[in-house]
Amino acid sequence: MHELYVLARQVLLDAIEALGAHRDAIVLVGAQAVYLHVGDADLAVAPYTTDGDLVLDPAVLGQIPPLERALLDAGFLPKKADSVGVWITHRESSLSPKTEVAVDLLVPESVSPGKGRRAARLAGHDPRAARKVVGLEGALVDVDRMQLGALAEGDERVFDVQVAGPAALLVAKLLKIRDRRETTRHSDKDALDVARLLRGVETADLAERMRHLRADARSATVTREALDLLEALFGRRAAEGIEMAIRSAGGMVDADELAVSCELLARDLLDALR
Amino acid sequence: MASAIDILQERLPTGWRAEERDPPNGQASGLLVVVAPDGRRAELVLLRRDQLDPRSVLAMQVREQQRGEALPDLVVAPYLSPEVRRRLREAEIGFVDETGNLRVSLAEPGLFIEASGADKNPSPRRRPARSLAGAKAGRIVRALCERREPWGVRELAAATDTNPGYVSRMLAFLDREALVERDDRGRVTSVDWQHLVRRWAEAAPIEARGRSRLFIAPRGISTMMGHLGEAELQHAVTGSFAAARVAPVAPPRLATIYVDTADIAQRVLDLRETDTGANVLLIEPKDASVLSAATADEDGVRWAPLVQVAADLLTGPGRSPAEAEALMEWMTSNEEAWRA
Numbered sequence: 001m002h003e004l005y006v007l008a009r010q011v012l013l014d015a016i017e018a019l020g021a022h023r024d025a026i027v028l029v030g031a032q033a034v035y036l037h038v039g040d041a042d043l044a045v046a047p048y049t050t051d052g053d054l055v056l057d058p059a060v061l062g063q064i065p066p067l068e069r070a071l072l073d074a075g076f077l078p079k080k081a082d083s084v085g086v087w088i089t090h091r092e093s094s095l096s097p098k099t100e101v102a103v104d105l106l107v108p109e110s111v112s113p114g115k116g117r118r119a120a121r122l123a124g125h126d127p128r129a130a131r132k133v134v135g136l137e138g139a140l141v142d143v144d145r146m147q148l149g150a151l152a153e154g155d156e157r158v159f160d161v162q163v164a165g166p167a168a169l170l171v172a173k174l175l176k177i178r179d180r181r182e183t184t185r186h187s188d189k190d191a192l193d194v195a196r197l198l199r200g201v202e203t204a205d206l207a208e209r210m211r212h213l214r215a216d217a218r219s220a221t222v223t224r225e226a227l228d229l230l231e232a233l234f235g236r237r238a239a240e241g242i243e244m245a246i247r248s249a250g251g252m253v254d255a256d257e258l259a260v261s262c263e264l265l266a267r268d269l270l271d272a273l274r
Numbered sequence: 275m276a277s278a279i280d281i282l283q284e285r286l287p288t289g290w291r292a293e294e295r296d297p298p299n300g301q302a303s304g305l306l307v308v309v310a311p312d313g314r315r316a317e318l319v320l321l322r323r324d325q326l327d328p329r330s331v332l333a334m335q336v337r338e339q340q341r342g343e344a345l346p347d348l349v350v351a352p353y354l355s356p357e358v359r360r361r362l363r364e365a366e367i368g369f370v371d372e373t374g375n376l377r378v379s380l381a382e383p384g385l386f387i388e389a390s391g392a393d394k395n396p397s398p399r400r401r402p403a404r405s406l407a408g409a410k411a412g413r414i415v416r417a418l419c420e421r422r423e424p425w426g427v428r429e430l431a432a433a434t435d436t437n438p439g440y441v442s443r444m445l446a447f448l449d450r451e452a453l454v455e456r457d458d459r460g461r462v463t464s465v466d467w468q469h470l471v472r473r474w475a476e477a478a479p480i481e482a483r484g485r486s487r488l489f490i491a492p493r494g495i496s497t498m499m500g501h502l503g504e505a506e507l508q509h510a511v512t513g514s515f516a517a518a519r520v521a522p523v524a525p526p527r528l529a530t531i532y533v534d535t536a537d538i539a540q541r542v543l544d545l546r547e548t549d550t551g552a553n554v555l556l557i558e559p560k561d562a563s564v565l566s567a568a569t570a571d572e573d574g575v576r577w578a579p580l581v582q583v584a585a586d587l588l589t590g591p592g593r594s595p596a597e598a599e600a601l602m603e604w605m606t607s608n609e610e611a612w613r614a
Contacts, residue, residue, distance in 0.1 A: 041493075041494065042493060042494025042495070042496045042497045043494065199492065199493045199494055199497070200493070237550075237551075254527055254551065254553070256550045256551035257490060257527070257551040257552070257553050258551070259550075259551060260490050260492070260546075260548055260550055260551035261490060261491075261492035261493070261494070261551065264490070264492045264546055265492050265493070
């Protein structure tokens with residue numbers, strides 16, 4: 001296993017440990033959650049980056065200890081003075097004695113108390129401790145509990161954590177692609193994560209979870225938007241999302257095979273939800 | 275039809291000449307004198323034959339090694355089969371036939387010409403060579419390759435569900451082609467399995483083995499292979515996947531699988547028929563013994579015998595031939611692992 005995976009998992013566990021009092025309010029999302037569900041989904045492409053993404057549910061989150069206090073005590077720092085929800089720490093690796101690993105604290109926009117542009121403004125916590133993000137609402141509805149253990153030898157930690165389900169992750173990825181489409185920020189890897197989720201999860205399971213998301217008031221809107229995006233971005237083999245996934249796979253995967261498989265699986269899911 | 279020597283003369287570079295001379299006194303073979311533009315010349319000892327089989331080439335080499343008889347420089351015949359030409363090339367003997375197959379290699383004066391003519395005898399005078407294309411022939415080839423122990427005719431017929439008459443004719447053909455050695459009683463004592471597999475692959479390329487259809491497993495081939503082991507499905511995996519178990523070249527991108535009924539396999543494995551992006555090739559074999567000869571691994575996946583895998587890859591698409599070479603190399607160095 002790649003050294004950076006080991007490091008990423010270690011830092012993620014450090015953050016979860018530091019936020020121990022708030023464990024029930026935390027849900028793991030992002031690439032590490034995708035990996036926990038589907039592995040590399042039979043695609044020979046390195047599956048995740050070092051960042052850890054944690055969603056906070058304001059309805060469950062307590063006020064003690066303040067998030068910033070817990071993270072600072074555990075050796076995390078805000079990435080920059082004006083960062084919102086980005087906490088970093090440095091670890092030794094073969095790349096550098098001070099390899100930076102980040103953990104993002106995120107709050108779904110529709111449940112965030114903050115009405116400004118970015119800061120989540122959770123009561124009792126530093127307003128900049130967490131950032132609000134569109135599309136993560138599903139992580140509060142489609143949730144699995146999983147045992148998350150360390151990958152490093154000698155690190156015996158295993159935590160029982162909430163991990164966003166594959167439907168919630170699919171919704172989040174699709175909305176992230178949409179929001180970044182207008183900018184120059186690179187989101188090809190998010191499209192490849194969509195392909196992974198489609199390939200790695202049985203259609204019937206994914207459809208059942210999607211129905212659940214559509215039926216819950218917190219996630220109904222983003223889920224409807226995400227399914228429209230799935231149709232537009234992955235519903236035909238020449239669609240934009242499929243092209244992004246192929247770019248991200250960078251020749252490690254046969255382009256036609258990936259395109260046809262995405263189209264077929266996206267159509268299967270959409271048909272199952274009609 | 276032009277004589278073989280005429281054909282050679284036409285193929286010489288500008289300024290070169292070739293003239294045939296009668297044999298010197300007391301010698302049987304004629305000579306061909308090749309003259310370069312600058313006057314340098316080479317004398318080639320000719321061997322003229324009405325026909326030549328691979329066995330005769332082998333015999334020439336044996337006589338050279340055991341009795342010091344010189345090999346000819348150039349074999350001239352109305353027609354030379356691909357197998358004969360391959361063996362002549364290996365023995366570094368030049369050749370030319372009336373259909374345009376030609377190979378001449380001289381060190382001094384430096385000359386190299388190679389050209390291809392017919393791969394089939396345009397005027398076969400005797401009973402054509404037995405074909406290796408059929409199902410029965412395939413079973414015999416596999417059996418011969420997979421066992422080092424001598425085979426008797428009746429035993430081989432019983433083992434391959436054929437009849438002794440057929441086996442006997444087939445062995446005589448393989449003997450003429452120098453692909454097997456037999457003792458006085460007609461038992462097969464050794465098999466040139468490398469050449470035999472190649473000949474079999476040429477005669478029965480993978481597209482001839484049955485009805486083939488292309489599919490995509492949308493969740494990826496490794497995932498599909500996982501289901502294959504659990505599925506109640508008669509099957510035998512061949513091709514890149516099977517070769518990669520012992521001699522990996524690159525991650526396989528196409529799973530080639532013999533199945534009893536492709537429609538059932540498609541349903542059980544959730545495959546979709548496609549022309550683009552295919553990652554699974556299903557073949558319904560003409561000869562069901564391909565399925566019964568497969569062996570299951572601990573996950574329940576059934577694998578075609580390596581001899582079959584090599585033959586299938588030799589004529590397969592893309593990088594299959596390279597995978598076949600890697601597999602045959604492994605099979606050559608690890609005979610004890612697959613030859614009884």
